[in-house]
Amino acid sequence: MPPNPPPLITRPEGLYCPDGDFYVDPLRPVPRALITHGHADHARAGHGAVMATRQTLDIMALRYGADFTQSRQVAEGVCRIGGVEVSFHPAGHVLGSAQVCIAGPGGRVVVTGDYTRTPNAACAPWEPVACDILVTEATFALPVFRHPDPQDEITKLLSSVAAFPDRAHLVGAYALGKAQRVIMLLRAAGYDAPIYIHGALQKLCDYHIAQGIALGDLRPATVARGKKGDFAGAIILAPPSAFAATWAQRFPDPVISFASGWMMVRARARQRGVELPLVISDHVDWPQLTQTITELDPAETWVTHGREDAILRWCEMHQRKARPLRLVGYEDEPE
Incomplete structure (x- = not known):
């Protein structure tokens, strides 16, 4: 990974990209937000500007009203925002859900939002995205969670x-x-x-x-x-x-x-x-989570909204660098 600071840092509002001056799935209203999917703990109303997939923007309008933001932008292809390049990739979680890839001088970060590798006919399948830093959910990050077919x-x-x-x-x-x-x-x-x-x-x-x-x-x-x-x-x-x-x-x-x-x-x-x-889940279970980290092989894994300790220990045992983000405000499976 390049020696520059990573493209993302944590703030009270959530994950922040200084070089692009935006947040990803912020926990409170901010001037500019990139949204991974339409669940209420990730997609909140009141942001100044929102970038997301077309389906996520539609879903936010259905849930919050057409004026849920002052400005909206459909995520298409690779977009340059300030000093970083941003692209959205299917997460397999719900209709319109996406992982956000942010590439800048400090390397490539993929923010998965919520995701699953299990096929879901109601949305596009999860797509692996190479990265230097993987930001992964840990909703079911305990070895006991092995979801059935x-x-x-x-x-x-x-x-x-x-x-x-x-x-x-x-x-x-x-x-x-x-x-x-x-x-x-x-x-x-x-x-x-x-x-x-x-x-x-x-x-x-x-x-x-x-x-x-x-x-x-x-x-x-x-x-x-x-x-x-x-x-x-x-x-x-x-x-x-x-x-x-x-x-x-x-x-x-x-x-x-x-x-x-x-x-x-x-x-x-x-x-x-x-x-x-x-037992039907739209999140990765323990085998899928460890498989994803192994296959993507990031230089560092950041763990958020879930059970962090077990996966941090697993990373340590497999000589993988990892750290918890401890962002507060995400629910395990929001209603």
Whole structure:
């Protein structure tokens, strides 16, 4: 790596690039922000200017309103900002998600945002990007986290539907990314029946469809359809917060499910009252995280928003330079 200072430093607002005078996924409003994806803990409203993929900009407008920023710029190709070159590369996390590569006198830094190497039909696949410094998430950075094949988890869901035809299956799934991925996994498994969705998922599902993501027959679950028995045998997707409301009481003896990497932790499933946990994550697990570091072979790895200690220890054991960023304000899997 060149002897110059690295292109990124940490500030209270988040990761800052002095040579370009911008932040990446800042934690509070700043004059200029580069945004990796549309989840609320990375994409906040109120920045003076925002650069992101076209889909992320669209998603931010859907979530925050058209005036979420004073100025927006679509990330296309390699763009020069001040003294650095910036490019965006698919992260495989949610629709529009990207890794941000910043190349300057101090070397190449890749800020992964949130990412996974597991194929996701609802967005572009993760792309390896060579770098001197890798800034990686550590959401599931413990050796115990080894996520199963998501299609096998969907098989569990469909087996439960077949076993309990008189019960509705309520699947908790975050509105951006997880809901659409679960729908795509169901369609890939041959499930062509209507899937019912909570009203909070409608706008983002409609946007995915407009972007060419074939979600199939989706119907509203927030409109009463007569007797509770009308939903017997149905699959209903909703944000997890809806399960605590009276909304969930309209369904017949529901099987409560939740699609999340955290469903590997039984205590979390019990706390949420989950009867059918589905371990489906849009983040790298431990094998993928260590594989990424090994394959990209950066001179240094910076670890952020997650469980840092184990991966820092792994880097030490493998003679790899690493350090924690300890940025506060990111959630593990934001709702």
